[in-house]
Amino acid sequence: MNAGVVIFPGSNCDRDTYWALSHTGLNVSYLWHEDSELGDVDFVILPGGFSYGDYLRTGAFARFSPVMRAVSDFAGKGGIVLGICNGFQILQEAGLLPGAMLPNKSLRFICDWTYISIENRNSPFTSNIRDGNVLKIPIAHFEGNFFCDDENLERIESNGQVVFRYSDESGDVILSRNPNGSLNNIAGISNERGNVLGMMPHPERASEEILGSDDGKRIFKSVAEWLTGNS
């Protein structure tokens, strides 16, 4: 399985994501923001960071880069795309995922561990996570407060596009565990087809026990197994 990690100027989780994916057993390569072709990849990851400095608006410039046109085509053909943190914001800006990110309710950057409950088990990103319903994965963002209008929210919910919600350790989705003010505790959503996922928590930071959790790795593994099963 070949995974491609996109580097935008200002990406800063590219190396971490590369490291975590390689340790999950995937063949990983970097994709450059100016590339107009993705080459031989089965799985594209837009890593966290501050693409183009996040000036103007998070993810606002990145969507115009040549690689994003290729990513859109890839996603349109059913290719698996994961946007983490800033990558999620870019996917929203590019129209591949619904909604937008507001600044955190506290108006402060938050870096902390969170628990997320798996809300949709039919996604390539979760279908092969067999045991347990809750993942321990940290967040690190200033703008991760998921927002959209009521109509969209209803559609997202009824389509089962909510893949992860912030919860407590046992999987109860409660307001006190919502770190940033996201609507319905949303931590990760997919597109209607389910092949594109955006999530604010950083699975690459939770891919080894020594870092405090290896739950993030389970997401990468799930994708790898899904791709194997579908190849």
Add this chain to the structure above:
Amino acid sequence: MKNKALELRLSEEEYSRILKILGREPNWTELGIFSVMWSEHCSYKSSLVHLKKFPKKSDRSLTEMGKENAGVLRLKDNWAVAFKIESHNHPSAIEPFQGAATGVGGILRDIFCMGAYPIASLDSLRFGELSNPVNKHLFDGVVRGIAAYGNCFGVPTVAGEVSFDDSYAGNPLVNVVAVGIVRTDRMISARASGVGNAVVYIGAATGRDGIHGASFASGELTEKSSEDRPSVQIGDPFMEKLLLEATQEIAREHLAVGMQDMGAAGLTSSSAEMAAKGDVGVSLDLDKVPTREENMTPYEIMLSESQERMLLVSTPENLPKIEKILDKWGLHYAVIGEVISEPVLKLLWHGEVAAEIPINSLQAGDGAPVYDMPQRKPEYIEELQKRDARKEILEKIASSPGEANPQKILPELLMTPTIASKRWVWRQYDHQVGVRTVIVPGGADAAVMRIMETGQFLAISTDCNGAYCHLDPHSGSASAVLEAARNVAAVGAKPIGITDCLNFGNPQKPEVMWQFSRSCEGISDACSSLKIPVTGGNVSFYNESPKGAVFPTPVIGIVGIIEDERHITPMGFQNAGDDILILGKIDISDLGGSHLQKLLFGKYFGKPPEPKVEEQTQTIEFLLEQIYASRIESAHDISEGGIAVALAECLFAKSQFGANVKVPDDENPVLWMFAESQGVFIISAHPENADKIIAEATEKNVSCEKIGKVTETGMLKIGNFQWNVEKLKEEYESAIPKMMNN
């Protein structure tokens, strides 16, 4: 011109020296260059004679203090750690957000221009008391500034300290440490060499921001300092990230002859210092310098401190390859000059020579002035040291038993902002980017970062107790080094070197120089005993507000190595039933400068705790031996607030546990619980291991005794007093958020 020189904070004597060096009157540009290069900030003119006392080398040293942009120590194979501390006190006092942000940016460039990849940043912050809204504003702005810059750049901010005392009101201290790793064969020097080589300007265009920042940092803050706001620079962490990535590629391909950050005194210091270090000269054509404002003069171009700029020297052959990398990262650059054989800094402007200065006259410790400034022991020290801290505290206990009651004192100390949880701070910092952070902030006495490249781990910490240094700068400074060493030892690391940021008042005051000189001696004593070098650092004088000088505050940044993952030791108690031991001795006289004293009297007096340098070194070595022998479950250094605070902190990680600790029969419980004796650890161990530890300690003449047990009660019990751990934790955690209103 002479009057202009005085306005630029040069002395009459220095002006005469300039006349002699040039053999003529300087022009305006030259005068400006001398004024910044001879400022305290760049020339170290008052500090150099004292800094020479430091132990500078160890077997691991790959650089020598002051010779390169940062200190570099060998780790293993061909990997090394580069680290350095720097202050951004004055800019942060005027504009906390940008002041702190650009402080982070500056120190990161110092390490990455050497080819190092930054893996951690630490911040040592000091403010006036939070009861004053101005200090809240500064605290909030500085934390936001550090977060904004570090988070965007992508360096994890993993440790540091924040303390509050009115000594720092009006002149906060913002010291930042950057730590990076570098392959020894890819290190880039700060030397220019090779006549005819190109001098390349890289990064942001030059504006009028920060002109005379170095001189601004070399004067006291006054009520009018806010008028100096244009001296504060604006940071662009995105640009900095691009500079990092480009520098990494340049280092990987060995393309640069030399490289330096344009920090304080911008283009002037970077070009002059690189040339001086390489015994060459440099000629710059200022018409080629990218500027972002119109009609900038040579004076402004040379003195601007616009951020995110680097200077690089390249051979003509490598230049196209470097340009290709810079293009890839979308960075602006320009070839602005060349290396020349004549040892001068030569500036051309509109086809004419705008300045020509012998290069060595700009070099710190060479042609730049060096002073052995007069010293005088401050009168306050005699006065304060005469008082007996222990006696006065005992009198207080006798006269107001209600107030001086441990039951009340412990929670109050845990809610003191200096001691309370700093979660509110570090939650705003991305402390996990890089997937190296094994011990996160608040998790132990030091942060632990993994070095995948060598299989090792680095422990890093910053420390200083300003109150101790105020009462006795010599012993207080030795204690700062030893506390830093204890902090890394507590997580299982062997200390390998320090970087220091010496924050003091006005060096023209003999009392300040006396403090400074004693402090340097204290640092030297402790480092010699620990056999670790001072690899570099920063001197920050003129930390004075209209109310006077800050406490002498020599902040120590330390790095230690853990060779084996199994040696990483947590701070919190791990198992009910384990024995609790104290390693080292508590002396109930160690109350001068303590938090108990501040709580009861609102001020500090007496003598600070004795550093007991040799004894502490032995204790630290003993602790590490026991950790390596896998006998220790947890270790925590006793510092501010004494053993009672330390025990509470040992319980916060797993608050279902409790502890049952006895006070030695012959000791006064209040004094014993809150004395701040140096060189003491609380450790926990399985009972059979505890016996082995004690047996070995007796053999080696190290003080170690059992004082209690880890329990399952959720209660901390010390002698006849007890507290609910969950409640103490809640108080400890909520103190700062409450004060900051969220």
